[in-house]
Amino acid sequence: MLLKSVEYVRPDSVAQAIEILESNEGAALLAGGQSLVNILKHRVASVDVLVDIASLEELRFIETHPDGSIEIGACVTYDELDHSEVVRSNHEMIAWVASHIEDQQIRNRGTIGGNCCLSDPTNNLPPLLVSMDATMNIQSSKGMRQVRAEEFFKGYLMTAVQPGEILKSITVPRVPSDVGIGYVSLSVGEDSKAIVRSSAWVQLNDVIQDARVVLARVAPVPVRYQPMEEALRGSSATPEDIARAASLIGSDFEPVADSHGSSEYRREMAQVVAKRAVLEAVDKVRGEGGSK
């Protein structure tokens, strides 16, 4: 057996799952399992009880709110995001990013909640959700609380979710018609793990009204790069303006080096992907890039 002995339980409700978490210190939530099962095989985490929440209907919904935002249950799979008419109608980038995660098998099991709660810096959805200013809805026996995506990711494999809590859903604001979102990764192979990545949300009229530029893999969690955002605001979004803003990314990051890239290389490539993400976002608003 690859895994050490572990108990398995499949609760009937989120409330029941929370009770199990509260009464078992070594319990962990199991959703799609596309990361956790490997972690257990390698025995790098010690889990006594696996609480299988993958099939809970309470966590498997996508709905539109009157303000145009959408709320996505934590156990919605990447494949379901990709094929959801609700997601595709106004939040197409979520469907696009979900459809480019690894491979079909993983997309059929992996969930948006798992992608966020693992807080692996290579994961695809966290930088996008930070750039879209999503809100994470966390449930415990005390009730619900909301955390902005920007505040949710705390560190490598660490999030704002505390013992006894479950990420129930994610709310993503409406994307206004004058907003474009660009998402660019430098990866080892197509749809594979990113070496560095950027997601840019840009509101543009004659000039850039507002921008959120998120960098991933330059730090343990996705970070908004405010000097670049400030440089973009009020600019007329020419390629030169955007390149100048991206060139501000520099020594404030000390990315982790690995066999795919040194720290220095990642910093340089962060400028490239951030520039391209903003260009893509701008093109979408100006109608040159088609969908957003």
Next chain:
Amino acid sequence: MITQSATQAIEVTINGTTYRRVVESRQLLVHFIRDTLGLTGTHIGCDTGSCGACSIIMNGKLVKSCMLLAPQADGAVIETVEGLGNDGELSTLQESFRDHHGLQCGYCTPGMLMAATYLLRNNPSPTEEEIRRGIKGNICRCTGYVNIVRSIKAAADSTQAELGDSVAKEVSK
């Protein structure tokens, strides 16, 4: 609720046969299929979810059976490579793999067949790019995959042709 325990009594239907077994909660689904049930058509390549040799279709979805625990499959309906043919007759896709030499070292073949079966169910006439995306989870250590892609394309074309024929027959009636 399925009660908390290190062993679980599970019921799984594979290729139309229902199996009831008591398993250790930590057992991987692929080990359950191969070692407990003896259905060794499903292969184990890497054990880490990378190679896709263990791909099966569970409740209509293509998944890697080394990335699931056996208790997660409780109540599921599963298709494995053994279920593709019918009474010794190969499926159209299997025939096409044979006709076009759609194999390389051959180890990935069961997973490739399951991935391609899933792809064609959801997209009966895929482009070459769609085929290559469809088998991305099954890329192992060979390169090229030219004959595998060709086999899948030919299976799609011949199925479409058969459908065309039956439509033509309906119309001519």
